[in-house]
Amino acid sequence: MTGPRIAVLRLGHRKGRDPRITTHLALVARAFGADEFYLAGDEDVEMFATLSAVGERFGAPLKMAYVKSPLAFIKRWTQRDAGDGEAGTAAHLTMYGERFREAIPTLPRNRPLLVVVGGTKVPAEVFEYCQFNIAIGNQPHSEVAALALFLDEWGGNIDITERFKGGRLEIVPSKDGKVVIDHDDDL
Ligand code: SAM
Numbered sequence: 001m002t003g004p005r006i007a008v009l010r011l012g013h014r015k016g017r018d019p020r021i022t023t024h025l026a027l028v029a030r031a032f033g034a035d036e037f038y039l040a041g042d043e044d045v046e047m048f049a050t051l052s053a054v055g056e057r058f059g060a061p062l063k064m065a066y067v068k069s070p071l072a073f074i075k076r077w078t079q080r081d082a083g084d085g086e087a088g089t090a091a092h093l094t095m096y097g098e099r100f101r102e103a104i105p106t107l108p109r110n111r112p113l114l115v116v117v118g119g120t121k122v123p124a125e126v127f128e129y130c131q132f133n134i135a136i137g138n139q140p141h142s143e144v145a146a147l148a149l150f151l152d153e154w155g156g157n158i159d160i161t162e163r164f165k166g167g168r169l170e171i172v173p174s175k176d177g178k179v180v181i182d183h184d185d186d187l
Contacts, residue, residue, distance in 0.1 A: 003033070003158050004111055005112040005113070007035065007037070008117060009040065009114055009116045010038070011118050011119045012119020012121065012122075014120070019044060021142075021144060022044070022047060024144045028151070029115075032152060032160070036065075037062045038073065039067065058164060058169055059163070059164040059165065060163045071125050071126070077090055082111065088112035088114060090114040091133075092132065093146045094127070095141075096133065096138070100135060100149065100150060106132075117143045169183070
């Protein structure tokens, strides 16, 4: 079973303080099945370079872009064009939202999905423009944990191992050590 295209939008990135947590957010996005990663707040070319290097080594590179006006981006995605000329779905992760295990089965699976993750202060319009506000528990915690649990629940029946085929490095699951195939050695 495959699913729709998934994009993650990170709001309010602060270049001096957030590179590590935002990088982890993007790594979780890629590892758990997202195709695209959008960054709002401060631009961060170095962080994009780090993330590109992961895609080059392990496959399934994320499409990444900086978004100057995140509210306009969400509005366009949900009301006009999610990148293919038709409107898509947006789900905002917030501790104030609906319970995720009940909400996720109600999300449409026939349109691209934008998962919106907050930063320090989330503007009220984000709650309004996203069709879904979803809580991973109703307590404050981490955007990285919230995204991981959301994508795991969303992708329960979706096999994402295929998407990593073609990477230079392939990790072979092992119970007693690191087993890594370097496909450049095949050449
Ligand atoms: N104080 C901020 C605000 O004004 O909303 C929230 C800061 S929180 C560390 C950063 C982001 O983590 C949130 O915007 C949200 O996307 C995510 N997050 C934290 N706890 C969450 C939860 N229980 N459920 C869903 N998302 C959560």
